[in-house]
Amino acid sequence: MPTPSAKRPRSAAALRYDGGSAGPTIVAAGRGEVAEKILAAAREASVPVREDQLLAEALAALDVGTEVPPALYRAVAEALVWAYALARRVRAA
Numbered sequence: 102m103p104t105p106s107a108k109r110p111r112s113a114a115a116l117r118y119d120g121g122s123a124g125p126t127i128v129a130a131g132r133g134e135v136a137e138k139i140l141a142a143a144r145e146a147s148v149p150v151r152e153d154q155l156l157a158e159a160l161a162a163l164d165v166g167t168e169v170p171p172a173l174y175r176a177v178a179e180a181l182v183w184a185y186a187l188a189r190r191v192r193a194a
Contacts, residue, residue: 112136112158112160113140114157116177116181130162149187155176156180160173160177
């Protein structure tokens with residue numbers, strides 16, 4: 102069992118949501134080095150990154166191409182609201 106001070110590998114996931122009847126879909130997910138590559142690609146593309154380790158861990162456990170399960174809808178909806186609000190502020194600036 103890891104000690105409380107043991108650092109878990111970073112997790113990351115990228116979602117696509119087109120606003121249709123289907124929920125958001127996982128387009129990239131991973132832990133450790135894969136997560137770092139996902140985050141680097143987001144920075145290079147100027148995609149905002151939200152820090153939410155618990156949500157990232159849950160999403161990183163899913164396969165790419167998987168629709169977000171209903172149990173994660175609320176957390177993902179909060180992340181999408183954050184991203185859309187951020188995009189509106191950037192456009193208004």
